[in-house]
Amino acid sequence: MTIAMYLVVLWIPVWVFTVSLHFPPTIARSIASISSIDPEEQTIAQFTGQMEAYSPGIPGVRVEHHEELNKRILVALIVASTLLVAILLLLFSCYVSKHKNLKTFKERSQQKQKQKPEESAKGLSLGPIVGRFNSLRIAGKKGGVAAIEYQLLEAATNNFHESNILGEGGFGSVYKALFDEKSHAAVKRVEVKGQDAEREFENELEWLRKIQHQNIVSTLGYCIHGEMRFLVYEMMQNGSLESQLHGHSHGMALSWHRRMKISLDVARGLEYLHERCNPPVIHRNLKSSNILLDQNFNAKLSDFGLAIASGATSKSDIKLSEREGYVAPEYLLDGKLTDKSDVYAFGVVLLELLLGRKPVEKVTPTQYQSIVTRAMPQLTDRSKLPNLVDPAIRNKMDLKHLYQVAAVAVLCVQTEPSYRPLITDVLHSLIPLVPVELGGSLKTAETLPQGHTEPSQR
Template identity: 75%
Template sequence: MAALPRRSRGWREVALSARRNSRIRHPNIVSLLGFCVHEGNHYIVYELMEKGSLDTQLHGASHGSALTWHIRMKIALDMARGLEYLHEHCSPPVIHRDLKSSNILLDSDFNAKISDFGLAVTSGNIDKGSMKLSGTLGYVAPEYLLDGKLTEKSDVYAFGVVLLELLMGRKPVEKMSQTQCQSIVTWAMPQLTDRTKLPNIVDPVIRDTMDPKHLYQVAAVAVLCVQPEPSYRPLITDVLHSLVPLVPVELGGTLRVVEPPSPNLKHSPC
């Protein structure tokens, strides 16, 4: 069990997040256990996620060293399953609106769960004129940033950014100078579609550890997810179906990994 103290956005919004989260039940959504006031402090209590956030695992002290290629693909698949539940199985559909690596929490087996529904909205309750523009720099879809247009495809864009983080081990926005920053999408796009350049931008921790065909497939999915035009982005269900064959069976996918024979294995004479 983990308790989170009140944040700057205010207890009312945190309580709203807690109530909304309490109605959502899925293996890839963090379970809310309760919320309370204790000695003047406000808390929301979620299930304990021992490995912390994906952001900490990728960009913290370990720099992703515990995240193999297959574990990263499993995390992406878990995220897609959680989002599919929000978009396709909740009634009305829920748009998370703040999907990012720090809101993807990992348990002791690296099962990924989506957390923090403080900015989430239902698709039938979107009033562009009154809704405050919210989100996190680097993850916000361009159409939402420019004209406030918000749909499930906005979450798909953010998913694509997290997929790029998993692929490259880079932060969504990196400082180039005191006055300039560059997004991972802007930097990576020209290289994601070039098969000669793509292997060079992969996180060194996982470089050369995956089937090249799988790498190209994941890059193609990421490119589609971060398209500037929302109509060109896939539904999260289509993303999910693209990822399932890339994840080993024992991690929740359909890929059957054939282990190479041991070099010490001796063949018996016929």
């Protein structure tokens, strides 16, 4: 307010000067000489003025007219001056307010810079992404895949510490990420050292933006940081089917019913890709390490880096290894890839679930044998098949169901693609073998031979 008063004081002489400029010279002189006229002289002057006004031939002076004009000018000047002062005061108050806000903003910025880098990164990004995690739990994946800041991934994985590694892939590792006490995810880190890795990352991201299904893993976001690429998936608490079958537990957590449930989930995921997508999609990298299991052992397909739209492709574009045991014979011969190639890989996975063996086993230092070659002669022999089954589930299923599943597996791994069933046919063959409470149509009381019990699936 001190500066405002100062501005008013400065304005007063300016106002007086302006008034003096606008008054007529005669009126100004009259105002200046009023104080020197005696009352008696003033009376004589008024009388003389009246006589002159009424005397013929003498021009009259309209004093009243000049006084009215002066009043109007005076009022106009006062109004204009008041408005100008008000405008100046308003501008001054705006200036003071802006200055205070700027000072406050600078103080807050300095306080933020003093925080630890980790805290700053979390405070910047954690809220929105945790909200997205929570909304995905409620509504499922919708729309596109979100971009996530690298600092958030670094903090959530403890700087990608080796203790958080969930698994290893062809181009990188998968890490457990903890965003808060209730928000967990899996972060796949891909190091781009060549065109193949870059192409697979972009291909997977593109497909995951398009496909949505309960048996396909949900992608929460991605990140590009220098030569590193990251994909953030929903957390699958029981890891991959490969780690459950061939890891330290050796399949003990996978009962017969759970194995049938997993095979049904995988078939549903493939049926969605082959029959529901437009154009149809070939996964072309189906294997037990790419089948992930959540906390209830629901199975979901992952790793779409090699997925393509249905149609023939050249052998040079496919990056698959014969030693993995999932590659269809027609690919090895002429590079031809169709939806029946996925059916072949599904048959190999089904054999893994039945026998508990790896798809390819080392026989000699230089020779490998596939599960198909080794098991095929015995799969059709009902007397030998029960002894071939994984010890973790041996004698814990109805033999009739075992024979039916073995028959489906044999059809899926036929050398000639035309002899293999469509994945839709496989799906309908498995539904009657899975209990109702696990998504099938089988009543649990009918599944086990007398004297055998099945552990709870819930």
